Amino acid sequence: MVGKGFYFCMSTSLVSNLNDKYQFKHFAWIIVLIASIIQMVGSTIRNVFGVMVEPMSETFNWSQGEIGLGYAIAALCTALFSPIAGILGDIFGAKRTMIFGTFLFLIGMILTANSSTIFEFYFSYGIVLGIAQSIYLVPIVPAVVGWFKRGTGIGTGSMMVAWSVGPALSIQALAICFENFGWQNTFLIFGIFGTLIIFACLLFFSDSPEKKGVKPYGWIKTDLKSEKSSMIWSKINQKLIFKTDSFWHLVNIHFWGCVGHAVILVAVIPMAVNQGLSLVQASGILSIIAVVSIISRFGAPIIGDKYGSKPIIFLSFLGQGLSVLILLGANSIFDFYLFAILFGLPYGGEGTVIPVINKQYFGIFPMGTTYGWQLFGAGIGMAIGGFIPGILFDISGSYTLAIWVSSISSLWGALIVLMLKKTDNEIVEYSPD
Amino acid sequence: MNTYPLRGLGMIFLTILFSIILLIYIGAEFSEYRISERMKNGQNVDLWWERGFISVCPLH
Numbered sequence: 001m002v003g004k005g006f007y008f009c010m011s012t013s014l015v016s017n018l019n020d021k022y023q024f025k026h027f028a029w030i031i032v033l034i035a036s037i038i039q040m041v042g043s044t045i046r047n048v049f050g051v052m053v054e055p056m057s058e059t060f061n062w063s064q065g066e067i068g069l070g071y072a073i074a075a076l077c078t079a080l081f082s083p084i085a086g087i088l089g090d091i092f093g094a095k096r097t098m099i100f101g102t103f104l105f106l107i108g109m110i111l112t113a114n115s116s117t118i119f120e121f122y123f124s125y126g127i128v129l130g131i132a133q134s135i136y137l138v139p140i141v142p143a144v145v146g147w148f149k150r151g152t153g154i155g156t157g158s159m160m161v162a163w164s165v166g167p168a169l170s171i172q173a174l175a176i177c178f179e180n181f182g183w184q185n186t187f188l189i190f191g192i193f194g195t196l197i198i199f200a201c202l203l204f205f206s207d208s209p210e211k212k213g214v215k216p217y218g219w220i221k222t223d224l225k226s227e228k229s230s231m232i233w234s235k236i237n238q239k240l241i242f243k244t245d246s247f248w249h250l251v252n253i254h255f256w257g258c259v260g261h262a263v264i265l266v267a268v269i270p271m272a273v274n275q276g277l278s279l280v281q282a283s284g285i286l287s288i289i290a291v292v293s294i295i296s297r298f299g300a301p302i303i304g305d306k307y308g309s310k311p312i313i314f315l316s317f318l319g320q321g322l323s324v325l326i327l328l329g330a331n332s333i334f335d336f337y338l339f340a341i342l343f344g345l346p347y348g349g350e351g352t353v354i355p356v357i358n359k360q361y362f363g364i365f366p367m368g369t370t371y372g373w374q375l376f377g378a379g380i381g382m383a384i385g386g387f388i389p390g391i392l393f394d395i396s397g398s399y400t401l402a403i404w405v406s407s408i409s410s411l412w413g414a415l416i417v418l419m420l421k422k423t424d425n426e427i428v429e430y431s432p433d
Numbered sequence: 434m435n436t437y438p439l440r441g442l443g444m445i446f447l448t449i450l451f452s453i454i455l456l457i458y459i460g461a462e463f464s465e466y467r468i469s470e471r472m473k474n475g476q477n478v479d480l481w482w483e484r485g486f487i488s489v490c491p492l493h
Contacts, residue, residue: 248441248444
Protein backbone atom coordinates (compact mmCIF):
# COMPACT_ATOMS: atom_id res chain seq x y z
CA MET A 1 0.00 0.00 0.00
CA VAL A 2 2.79 2.37 0.96
CA GLY A 3 4.50 1.67 -2.36
CA LYS A 4 1.32 2.37 -4.36
CA GLY A 5 0.74 5.62 -2.48
CA PHE A 6 4.33 6.66 -3.09
CA TYR A 7 4.09 6.00 -6.84
CA PHE A 8 0.70 7.78 -7.00
CA CYS A 9 2.17 10.86 -5.30
CA MET A 10 5.22 10.74 -7.56
CA SER A 11 3.14 10.49 -10.74
CA THR A 12 0.76 13.24 -9.61
CA SER A 13 3.65 15.57 -8.86
CA LEU A 14 5.28 14.64 -12.19
CA VAL A 15 2.08 15.46 -14.10
CA SER A 16 1.74 18.68 -12.12
CA ASN A 17 5.38 19.63 -12.87
CA LEU A 18 4.96 18.86 -16.55
CA ASN A 19 1.72 20.83 -16.62
CA ASP A 20 3.45 23.82 -15.01
CA LYS A 21 6.25 23.63 -17.54
CA TYR A 22 4.25 22.99 -20.72
CA GLN A 23 0.81 24.49 -19.83
CA PHE A 24 -1.10 21.56 -21.29
CA LYS A 25 -4.42 23.35 -20.83
CA HIS A 26 -3.32 26.21 -23.09
CA PHE A 27 -5.40 26.49 -26.28
CA ALA A 28 -2.19 26.43 -28.37
CA TRP A 29 -2.04 22.66 -27.82
CA ILE A 30 -5.55 22.28 -29.25
CA ILE A 31 -4.30 24.20 -32.31
CA VAL A 32 -1.28 21.84 -32.56
CA LEU A 33 -3.62 18.83 -32.31
CA ILE A 34 -5.97 20.22 -34.99
CA ALA A 35 -3.02 21.04 -37.27
CA SER A 36 -1.67 17.51 -36.84
CA ILE A 37 -5.03 15.93 -37.73
CA ILE A 38 -5.44 18.19 -40.79
CA GLN A 39 -1.93 17.36 -41.96
CA MET A 40 -2.59 13.64 -41.48
CA VAL A 41 -5.79 13.78 -43.55
CA GLY A 42 -4.09 15.99 -46.14
CA SER A 43 -1.19 13.56 -46.40
CA THR A 44 -3.68 10.90 -47.56
CA ILE A 45 -3.62 12.57 -50.98
CA ARG A 46 0.03 11.62 -51.51
CA ASN A 47 -0.01 8.34 -49.61
CA VAL A 48 -2.97 6.96 -51.48
CA PHE A 49 -0.94 6.94 -54.65
CA GLY A 50 1.33 3.97 -54.03
CA VAL A 51 -1.68 1.83 -53.11
CA MET A 52 -3.88 2.82 -56.05
CA VAL A 53 -1.49 2.27 -58.96
CA GLU A 54 -2.15 -1.44 -59.29
CA PRO A 55 -5.99 -1.40 -59.00
CA MET A 56 -6.29 1.57 -61.42
CA SER A 57 -3.99 -0.14 -63.86
CA GLU A 58 -6.19 -3.26 -63.71
CA THR A 59 -9.49 -1.37 -64.02
CA PHE A 60 -8.60 0.92 -66.93
CA ASN A 61 -5.62 -0.81 -68.47
CA TRP A 62 -3.52 2.36 -68.01
CA SER A 63 0.25 1.88 -67.89
CA GLN A 64 2.15 2.58 -64.66
CA GLY A 65 3.91 5.44 -66.45
CA GLU A 66 0.57 7.06 -67.39
CA ILE A 67 -0.66 6.81 -63.80
CA GLY A 68 2.74 8.02 -62.53
CA LEU A 69 2.33 11.19 -64.57
CA GLY A 70 -0.76 11.94 -62.44
CA TYR A 71 1.48 11.90 -59.37
CA ALA A 72 4.00 14.19 -61.05
CA ILE A 73 1.21 16.65 -62.01
CA ALA A 74 -0.09 16.63 -58.41
CA ALA A 75 3.42 17.24 -57.02
CA LEU A 76 4.01 20.07 -59.47
CA CYS A 77 0.61 21.68 -58.79
CA THR A 78 1.26 21.50 -55.03
CA ALA A 79 4.64 23.18 -55.54
CA LEU A 80 3.37 25.88 -57.92
CA PHE A 81 0.32 26.70 -55.79
CA SER A 82 2.23 26.82 -52.46
CA PRO A 83 3.15 30.54 -52.67
CA ILE A 84 -0.48 31.37 -53.59
CA ALA A 85 -1.74 29.23 -50.70
CA GLY A 86 0.62 31.16 -48.42
CA ILE A 87 -0.62 34.55 -49.67
CA LEU A 88 -4.27 33.42 -49.27
CA GLY A 89 -3.47 32.30 -45.71
CA ASP A 90 -1.85 35.67 -44.90
CA ILE A 91 -4.70 37.73 -46.39
CA PHE A 92 -7.81 35.71 -45.49
CA GLY A 93 -6.46 33.73 -42.53
CA ALA A 94 -5.57 30.05 -42.29
CA LYS A 95 -9.10 29.00 -41.26
CA ARG A 96 -10.93 30.49 -44.25
CA THR A 97 -8.23 29.28 -46.66
CA MET A 98 -8.50 25.75 -45.30
CA ILE A 99 -12.30 25.77 -45.59
CA PHE A 100 -11.76 26.53 -49.30
CA GLY A 101 -9.12 23.76 -49.42
CA THR A 102 -11.53 21.29 -47.82
CA PHE A 103 -14.13 21.92 -50.53
CA LEU A 104 -11.42 21.32 -53.13
CA PHE A 105 -10.38 18.13 -51.30
CA LEU A 106 -13.97 16.80 -51.33
CA ILE A 107 -14.53 17.71 -55.00
CA GLY A 108 -11.15 16.21 -55.96
CA MET A 109 -11.81 12.93 -54.13
CA ILE A 110 -15.31 12.55 -55.64
CA LEU A 111 -14.08 13.40 -59.15
CA THR A 112 -11.14 10.99 -58.85
CA ALA A 113 -13.49 8.21 -57.73
CA ASN A 114 -15.57 8.82 -60.86
CA SER A 115 -12.66 9.22 -63.32
CA SER A 116 -12.95 7.01 -66.34
CA THR A 117 -10.37 8.56 -68.68
CA ILE A 118 -6.74 9.35 -67.97
CA PHE A 119 -7.31 13.09 -68.54
CA GLU A 120 -10.15 13.14 -66.01
CA PHE A 121 -7.72 11.47 -63.59
CA TYR A 122 -5.00 14.07 -64.33
CA PHE A 123 -7.47 16.89 -63.71
CA SER A 124 -9.09 15.51 -60.55
CA TYR A 125 -6.09 13.91 -58.84
CA GLY A 126 -3.29 15.94 -60.40
CA ILE A 127 -4.71 19.47 -60.43
CA VAL A 128 -7.62 19.63 -57.94
CA LEU A 129 -6.11 17.43 -55.22
CA GLY A 130 -2.62 18.83 -55.90
CA ILE A 131 -3.90 22.35 -55.13
CA ALA A 132 -5.91 21.07 -52.12
CA GLN A 133 -2.75 19.56 -50.68
CA SER A 134 -0.81 22.82 -50.92
CA ILE A 135 -3.62 24.51 -48.97
CA TYR A 136 -3.39 21.85 -46.26
CA LEU A 137 0.40 22.06 -46.07
CA VAL A 138 1.16 25.78 -46.19
CA PRO A 139 -1.11 28.13 -44.15
CA ILE A 140 -1.50 25.86 -41.12
CA VAL A 141 2.20 25.84 -40.15
CA PRO A 142 2.61 29.64 -39.84
CA ALA A 143 -0.72 29.71 -37.96
CA VAL A 144 0.62 27.24 -35.38
CA VAL A 145 3.87 29.22 -35.04
CA GLY A 146 1.80 32.36 -34.36
CA TRP A 147 0.26 30.68 -31.32
CA PHE A 148 3.64 30.42 -29.59
CA LYS A 149 5.33 33.42 -28.02
CA ARG A 150 7.94 31.05 -26.59
CA GLY A 151 8.47 27.35 -27.10
CA THR A 152 7.91 27.56 -30.88
CA GLY A 153 10.19 24.53 -31.24
CA ILE A 154 8.12 22.19 -29.11
CA GLY A 155 4.92 23.38 -30.80
CA THR A 156 6.12 22.85 -34.35
CA GLY A 157 8.04 19.69 -33.37
CA SER A 158 4.85 18.11 -32.00
CA MET A 159 2.99 19.00 -35.20
CA MET A 160 5.76 17.75 -37.48
CA VAL A 161 5.55 14.29 -35.90
CA ALA A 162 2.24 13.99 -37.78
CA TRP A 163 4.24 13.98 -41.03
CA SER A 164 5.67 10.61 -39.99
CA VAL A 165 2.75 9.13 -38.07
CA GLY A 166 0.11 10.24 -40.62
CA PRO A 167 1.46 8.20 -43.56
CA ALA A 168 2.05 5.15 -41.35
CA LEU A 169 -1.61 5.14 -40.24
CA SER A 170 -3.28 6.23 -43.46
CA ILE A 171 -1.43 3.78 -45.72
CA GLN A 172 -2.65 0.84 -43.61
CA ALA A 173 -6.22 2.17 -43.48
CA LEU A 174 -6.20 2.82 -47.23
CA ALA A 175 -4.85 -0.63 -48.04
CA ILE A 176 -7.60 -2.28 -45.96
CA CYS A 177 -10.29 -0.11 -47.59
CA PHE A 178 -8.97 -0.80 -51.11
CA GLU A 179 -9.13 -4.51 -50.42
CA ASN A 180 -12.66 -4.47 -48.99
CA PHE A 181 -14.46 -1.71 -50.87
CA GLY A 182 -12.51 -1.19 -54.11
CA TRP A 183 -10.58 1.95 -55.03
CA GLN A 184 -13.55 4.05 -56.17
CA ASN A 185 -15.50 3.57 -52.94
CA THR A 186 -12.31 4.12 -50.91
CA PHE A 187 -11.90 7.54 -52.51
CA LEU A 188 -15.52 8.39 -51.70
CA ILE A 189 -15.23 7.14 -48.10
CA PHE A 190 -11.95 9.00 -47.45
CA GLY A 191 -13.25 12.09 -49.23
CA ILE A 192 -16.43 12.31 -47.16
CA PHE A 193 -14.93 11.25 -43.81
CA GLY A 194 -11.82 13.38 -44.35
CA THR A 195 -13.99 16.41 -45.11
CA LEU A 196 -16.17 15.85 -42.03
CA ILE A 197 -13.11 15.44 -39.78
CA ILE A 198 -11.46 18.59 -41.12
CA PHE A 199 -14.65 20.65 -40.85
CA ALA A 200 -15.10 19.45 -37.26
CA CYS A 201 -11.50 20.46 -36.51
CA LEU A 202 -11.90 23.85 -38.18
CA LEU A 203 -14.90 24.63 -35.97
CA PHE A 204 -12.49 24.82 -33.02
CA PHE A 205 -9.62 26.37 -34.94
CA SER A 206 -8.61 29.98 -34.47
CA ASP A 207 -6.07 31.84 -36.63
CA SER A 208 -4.34 33.65 -33.79
CA PRO A 209 -4.46 34.05 -30.00
CA GLU A 210 -5.75 37.58 -30.48
CA LYS A 211 -8.77 36.39 -32.43
CA LYS A 212 -9.44 33.88 -29.66
CA GLY A 213 -8.91 36.55 -26.99
CA VAL A 214 -6.13 34.73 -25.16
CA LYS A 215 -2.39 35.22 -24.72
CA PRO A 216 -0.05 33.14 -26.87
CA TYR A 217 1.70 30.13 -25.37
CA GLY A 218 4.75 31.13 -23.36
CA TRP A 219 3.54 34.69 -22.76
CA ILE A 220 4.73 36.03 -19.41
CA LYS A 221 3.72 39.10 -17.48
CA THR A 222 6.99 40.86 -18.15
CA ASP A 223 6.11 40.89 -21.87
CA LEU A 224 4.78 44.26 -22.89
CA LYS A 225 1.01 44.40 -22.57
CA SER A 226 0.68 46.20 -25.86
CA GLU A 227 2.83 43.66 -27.67
CA LYS A 228 0.89 41.72 -30.27
CA SER A 229 1.42 38.05 -31.10
CA SER A 230 1.14 38.79 -34.83
CA MET A 231 1.15 41.67 -37.30
CA ILE A 232 -1.20 42.36 -40.18
CA TRP A 233 0.17 41.19 -43.52
CA SER A 234 1.15 43.98 -45.90
CA LYS A 235 2.78 44.01 -49.32
CA ILE A 236 5.35 46.59 -48.22
CA ASN A 237 6.61 44.48 -45.33
CA GLN A 238 6.55 41.27 -47.37
CA LYS A 239 8.77 43.05 -49.91
CA LEU A 240 11.25 43.79 -47.12
CA ILE A 241 11.47 40.03 -46.48
CA PHE A 242 11.96 39.40 -50.22
CA LYS A 243 14.89 41.82 -50.11
CA THR A 244 16.88 39.68 -47.66
CA ASP A 245 19.45 37.13 -48.84
CA SER A 246 18.25 34.69 -46.20
CA PHE A 247 14.77 34.44 -47.74
CA TRP A 248 16.23 33.31 -51.09
CA HIS A 249 18.79 31.06 -49.41
CA LEU A 250 16.00 29.27 -47.53
CA VAL A 251 14.04 28.62 -50.75
CA ASN A 252 17.25 27.35 -52.34
CA ILE A 253 18.16 25.18 -49.34
CA HIS A 254 14.71 23.58 -49.38
CA PHE A 255 15.13 22.77 -53.06
CA TRP A 256 18.52 21.03 -52.67
CA GLY A 257 17.49 19.20 -49.50
CA CYS A 258 14.41 17.78 -51.22
CA VAL A 259 16.38 16.71 -54.32
CA GLY A 260 18.76 14.97 -51.89
CA HIS A 261 16.15 12.88 -50.11
CA ALA A 262 13.64 12.44 -52.96
CA VAL A 263 16.26 10.53 -54.97
CA ILE A 264 16.79 8.17 -52.07
CA LEU A 265 13.15 7.72 -51.10
CA VAL A 266 12.31 6.74 -54.69
CA ALA A 267 15.39 4.59 -55.39
CA VAL A 268 16.30 2.86 -52.16
CA ILE A 269 13.83 -0.04 -52.48
CA PRO A 270 14.79 -1.03 -56.06
CA MET A 271 18.44 -0.50 -55.05
CA ALA A 272 18.09 -2.96 -52.15
CA VAL A 273 16.13 -5.46 -54.24
CA ASN A 274 18.92 -5.29 -56.86
CA GLN A 275 21.37 -6.23 -54.11
CA GLY A 276 19.36 -9.36 -53.27
CA LEU A 277 17.05 -8.18 -50.47
CA SER A 278 13.44 -9.38 -50.58
CA LEU A 279 10.71 -6.78 -51.16
CA VAL A 280 9.58 -7.07 -47.53
CA GLN A 281 13.14 -6.58 -46.25
CA ALA A 282 13.60 -3.64 -48.61
CA SER A 283 10.32 -2.04 -47.48
CA GLY A 284 11.76 -2.20 -43.95
CA ILE A 285 14.28 0.46 -44.97
CA LEU A 286 11.52 3.04 -45.55
CA SER A 287 9.78 1.98 -42.33
CA ILE A 288 13.02 2.47 -40.35
CA ILE A 289 13.57 5.87 -41.98
CA ALA A 290 9.98 6.87 -41.07
CA VAL A 291 10.31 5.72 -37.45
CA VAL A 292 13.80 7.17 -36.84
CA SER A 293 12.83 10.49 -38.44
CA ILE A 294 10.08 10.94 -35.82
CA ILE A 295 12.83 11.58 -33.23
CA SER A 296 14.49 14.35 -35.24
CA ARG A 297 11.21 15.82 -36.52
CA PHE A 298 10.26 16.35 -32.88
CA GLY A 299 13.69 17.19 -31.49
CA ALA A 300 15.27 19.38 -34.18
CA PRO A 301 12.82 22.33 -33.90
CA ILE A 302 13.17 22.29 -30.09
CA ILE A 303 16.98 22.36 -30.26
CA GLY A 304 16.86 24.93 -33.07
CA ASP A 305 14.55 27.14 -31.03
CA LYS A 306 16.80 26.95 -27.98
CA TYR A 307 20.32 27.04 -29.43
CA GLY A 308 19.82 28.52 -32.93
CA SER A 309 18.47 26.87 -36.07
CA LYS A 310 21.44 27.36 -38.39
CA PRO A 311 23.74 24.67 -36.87
CA ILE A 312 20.86 22.16 -36.77
CA ILE A 313 19.98 22.70 -40.44
CA PHE A 314 23.67 22.52 -41.38
CA LEU A 315 24.22 19.25 -39.48
CA SER A 316 21.05 17.77 -41.00
CA PHE A 317 22.18 18.55 -44.55
CA LEU A 318 25.70 17.34 -43.85
CA GLY A 319 24.38 14.11 -42.29
CA GLN A 320 21.96 13.54 -45.16
CA GLY A 321 24.70 14.10 -47.77
CA LEU A 322 27.28 11.87 -46.10
CA SER A 323 24.99 9.02 -44.96
CA VAL A 324 23.80 8.27 -48.53
CA LEU A 325 27.40 7.39 -49.44
CA ILE A 326 26.95 4.19 -47.39
CA LEU A 327 24.70 3.01 -50.22
CA LEU A 328 27.66 2.97 -52.63
CA GLY A 329 28.98 -0.17 -50.95
CA ALA A 330 25.77 -1.54 -49.38
CA ASN A 331 25.06 -5.17 -50.22
CA SER A 332 23.53 -6.69 -47.09
CA ILE A 333 20.45 -6.13 -45.01
CA PHE A 334 22.67 -4.80 -42.19
CA ASP A 335 24.22 -2.17 -44.50
CA PHE A 336 20.83 -0.96 -45.70
CA TYR A 337 19.28 -0.84 -42.22
CA LEU A 338 22.34 0.95 -40.84
CA PHE A 339 21.94 3.45 -43.69
CA ALA A 340 18.23 3.85 -42.82
CA ILE A 341 19.08 4.79 -39.23
CA LEU A 342 21.92 7.17 -40.14
CA PHE A 343 19.89 8.79 -42.96
CA GLY A 344 16.56 8.92 -41.05
CA LEU A 345 17.89 11.20 -38.32
CA PRO A 346 19.19 14.08 -40.48
CA TYR A 347 16.35 13.61 -43.00
CA GLY A 348 13.76 14.20 -40.26
CA GLY A 349 15.53 17.27 -38.91
CA GLU A 350 16.28 18.90 -42.22
CA GLY A 351 12.98 20.61 -43.07
CA THR A 352 11.20 20.81 -39.74
CA VAL A 353 13.35 23.62 -38.32
CA ILE A 354 12.29 25.97 -41.14
CA PRO A 355 9.21 27.44 -39.37
CA VAL A 356 11.42 28.12 -36.34
CA ILE A 357 14.14 29.86 -38.35
CA ASN A 358 11.45 31.90 -40.11
CA LYS A 359 10.29 33.19 -36.75
CA GLN A 360 13.87 33.87 -35.65
CA TYR A 361 14.55 35.87 -38.83
CA PHE A 362 11.22 37.48 -39.60
CA GLY A 363 9.56 37.72 -36.16
CA ILE A 364 5.81 37.94 -35.73
CA PHE A 365 5.08 39.04 -39.31
CA PRO A 366 2.64 36.57 -40.99
CA MET A 367 4.88 34.04 -42.69
CA GLY A 368 2.42 32.22 -44.96
CA THR A 369 3.79 33.81 -48.14
CA THR A 370 7.39 33.23 -47.02
CA TYR A 371 6.72 29.61 -46.07
CA GLY A 372 4.74 29.08 -49.29
CA TRP A 373 7.77 30.09 -51.37
CA GLN A 374 9.96 27.75 -49.35
CA LEU A 375 7.56 24.86 -50.02
CA PHE A 376 7.60 25.86 -53.69
CA GLY A 377 11.38 25.20 -53.67
CA ALA A 378 10.80 21.95 -51.80
CA GLY A 379 8.10 20.77 -54.22
CA ILE A 380 10.19 21.44 -57.32
CA GLY A 381 13.09 19.62 -55.63
CA MET A 382 10.87 16.62 -54.84
CA ALA A 383 9.60 16.51 -58.44
CA ILE A 384 13.12 16.67 -59.96
CA GLY A 385 14.62 14.30 -57.39
CA GLY A 386 11.79 11.84 -57.99
CA PHE A 387 12.44 11.28 -61.67
CA ILE A 388 16.26 11.42 -61.68
CA PRO A 389 17.03 7.89 -60.31
CA GLY A 390 14.89 6.04 -62.87
CA ILE A 391 16.46 7.83 -65.83
CA LEU A 392 20.02 7.47 -64.48
CA PHE A 393 19.39 3.77 -63.87
CA ASP A 394 18.15 3.31 -67.44
CA ILE A 395 21.25 5.04 -68.81
CA SER A 396 23.96 3.56 -66.60
CA GLY A 397 22.40 0.32 -65.38
CA SER A 398 23.12 1.18 -61.71
CA TYR A 399 22.10 3.65 -59.03
CA THR A 400 25.65 4.90 -58.37
CA LEU A 401 25.12 8.17 -60.28
CA ALA A 402 21.80 8.76 -58.50
CA ILE A 403 23.51 8.33 -55.10
CA TRP A 404 26.14 10.91 -56.06
CA VAL A 405 23.45 13.33 -57.27
CA SER A 406 21.68 12.94 -53.91
CA SER A 407 24.86 13.39 -51.88
CA ILE A 408 26.12 16.41 -53.82
CA SER A 409 22.69 18.07 -53.64
CA SER A 410 22.59 17.78 -49.84
CA LEU A 411 26.21 18.90 -49.43
CA TRP A 412 25.62 21.87 -51.74
CA GLY A 413 22.58 22.70 -49.59
CA ALA A 414 24.84 22.53 -46.50
CA LEU A 415 27.18 25.03 -48.13
CA ILE A 416 24.30 27.45 -48.73
CA VAL A 417 23.24 27.02 -45.08
CA LEU A 418 26.65 28.43 -44.10
CA MET A 419 25.75 31.61 -45.99
CA LEU A 420 22.70 32.17 -43.76
CA LYS A 421 22.90 34.88 -41.11
CA LYS A 422 23.03 34.03 -37.42
CA THR A 423 19.63 33.62 -35.82
CA ASP A 424 20.31 35.77 -32.74
CA ASN A 425 18.34 38.75 -34.04
CA GLU A 426 15.53 39.45 -36.47
CA ILE A 427 16.89 40.54 -39.85
CA VAL A 428 14.03 42.77 -41.03
CA GLU A 429 13.00 46.17 -39.72
CA TYR A 430 9.35 46.47 -40.65
CA SER A 431 7.68 49.63 -41.78
CA PRO A 432 5.05 50.84 -39.25
CA ASP A 433 2.46 50.99 -42.07
CA MET B 434 19.91 44.12 -44.42
CA ASN B 435 20.63 44.50 -48.13
CA THR B 436 18.93 46.90 -50.48
CA TYR B 437 19.03 44.11 -53.04
CA PRO B 438 19.59 40.42 -52.19
CA LEU B 439 22.46 39.86 -54.62
CA ARG B 440 23.91 36.85 -52.87
CA GLY B 441 20.58 35.10 -52.39
CA LEU B 442 19.40 35.69 -55.95
CA GLY B 443 22.88 34.83 -57.27
CA MET B 444 22.70 31.42 -55.59
CA ILE B 445 19.18 30.88 -56.96
CA PHE B 446 20.51 31.76 -60.42
CA LEU B 447 23.33 29.22 -59.98
CA THR B 448 20.77 26.59 -58.91
CA ILE B 449 18.62 27.21 -61.99
CA LEU B 450 21.67 27.24 -64.28
CA PHE B 451 23.05 24.03 -62.78
CA SER B 452 19.63 22.33 -63.00
CA ILE B 453 19.26 23.29 -66.67
CA ILE B 454 22.78 22.04 -67.49
CA LEU B 455 22.09 18.77 -65.66
CA LEU B 456 18.70 18.44 -67.38
CA ILE B 457 20.25 18.95 -70.81
CA TYR B 458 23.10 16.51 -70.15
CA ILE B 459 20.89 13.77 -68.67
CA GLY B 460 18.24 14.40 -71.35
CA ALA B 461 20.83 14.03 -74.13
CA GLU B 462 22.32 10.92 -72.52
CA PHE B 463 18.84 9.39 -72.11
CA SER B 464 17.91 10.29 -75.71
CA GLU B 465 21.09 8.69 -77.02
CA TYR B 466 20.33 5.56 -75.00
CA ARG B 467 16.74 5.38 -76.31
CA ILE B 468 17.86 5.89 -79.92
CA SER B 469 20.57 3.22 -79.64
CA GLU B 470 18.06 0.79 -78.07
CA ARG B 471 15.69 1.34 -80.98
CA MET B 472 18.54 0.97 -83.51
CA LYS B 473 19.23 -2.46 -82.02
CA ASN B 474 15.63 -3.41 -82.84
CA GLY B 475 16.02 -2.08 -86.38
CA GLN B 476 13.90 1.06 -85.84
CA ASN B 477 15.40 4.20 -87.30
CA VAL B 478 12.87 6.80 -86.09
CA ASP B 479 13.88 9.33 -83.43
CA LEU B 480 11.61 11.80 -81.70
CA TRP B 481 11.80 15.64 -81.85
CA TRP B 482 12.69 16.02 -78.17
CA GLU B 483 15.46 13.42 -78.45
CA ARG B 484 16.99 15.30 -81.39
CA GLY B 485 16.51 18.55 -79.45
CA PHE B 486 18.39 17.38 -76.35
CA ILE B 487 21.27 15.96 -78.39
CA SER B 488 21.64 19.08 -80.53
CA VAL B 489 21.56 21.43 -77.49
CA CYS B 490 24.11 19.44 -75.44
CA PRO B 491 27.72 20.26 -76.43
CA LEU B 492 28.96 16.98 -74.92
CA HIS B 493 26.80 14.75 -77.14
